Amino acid sequence: MVEYGTVAVGALVVSGLFFTFVAVVGIYRLPDLYTRTHAASKSDTLGALLALAAVGVTFGVDTATIKVALLALFMLITSPTAAHAIARAAHDQDIEPWQRGDES
């Protein structure tokens, strides 16, 4: 049983790291603010969620797990809100999104 738990935690942490890595690569490679916000907000969120899930599995059935679930919930609410705020601010400033063909 313990081994299964360890394997699950390992898998969750590794996949969480993977998606966080994707977020970093995305911020580096993508061409403009909007597309970078995509990478920064979502891949990142999933990475954090997976890491939190790993924490939850580690604790097992415990009040700490409920707190972890609450943390995940707040991540799910705040992360898209922040991304929306950034993108909206850019949109209000009339920043044109990058399009195919604008290679620079």
Next chain:
Amino acid sequence: MTTELGSGDADFGFLVPVSDSPTLDETVEYAAREAREVAAETDEHVDLFLVAPITPDGPPGVTDRDDVDHLLERAAAVATDTLEMTDPEGSVDVRTAMPELARYPPNPVEYVDAIVAVADEREIETVIVDPDHRMPVETPIGRSIETELRDIRGFDLEMAPVERPARKGRLVTRGGLAQFLSVAGLSFGFYLVLGGFGDVMFDLVTGGVTALLVAGVLSRITFEQTPQPTRVVTTAWRWLLYVPYLLWKIVTANVQIAYVVLHPSLPIDPTMERFEAGVWGGTATTTLANSITLTPGTLTVDVRNREFVVHSLTSGSREDLLDGGLERAVRFVFYGRSAMRYPSPRERLAVNTEANASDGGAETETGTGNAAAGDDDGTAGESS
């Protein structure tokens, strides 16, 4: 009390939008007295129209035919009583109308459209509005009915002088036991979860005190509507179904984005999409906007009333967005299973283009007419 159409022989008319508000009776009394006064002064016949739109296809609720019929009957009775009590000079007819809205949930613009249609048909120019009038729709970032009628539709508008001052906005609602208990229960549960269960007695006592304090201070500003246990349970249950669906969407779409981002040639094709979302109400709109943002490849940039501006990273994510899976799920959470049968954004866009291609200006009271009216709004928004 049924709709009486075509009674256009009156020279003056007053229109009162009717909703289930605490000041409805006072408003109707005021309108009746005004109508009587005008009738006596001008020696002309005056119609007093009480209007409340209904949604025939919607689930039982505030815009249900029976409820509205009942409400109008009550309002008409109040008006008739008032007319009998005031000086019986001048002829005033009390009439009621229940214009049908094409779909559920109605949006505020369609709701006002329906009222305006009744007014236009009888050439009524004066509207008397209950300061507490509640559109039976959850207005998103919407305008109030008086703004819509006076500033945008150009009606001669009077606010009924009612005893109770109008509530400004909906931030502070009337407190109530249900509100108080809900907030107290929530904060008590939250306190216990955070506090753990080390010393049970201590936690229960301090938790109880905290909960009472929190509820005392905040219960009046926490809810937009009085929480009803059955509704809370069904909505919570639907949320439980929605969250796994959303998580699944997040994971699958993230894998696609990971592929795109890590691909050597970076195959992205970002565009801005505009579409009219099929949801109304602050919470539903926020949920849909945030869900769209959470799903990789799409990012809600701006929301104006119902018009969403969404940035999409790849053509695949754009297809997903227009297929409207998320939107359908959000409709399910907030409006129930019956609301899932609703055209996807793609289908609505197709209807839009068709209606615009043909003559989209004709105003009819059928469902397609309302859809066409919606399109006009959409195109106006885009061109500005």
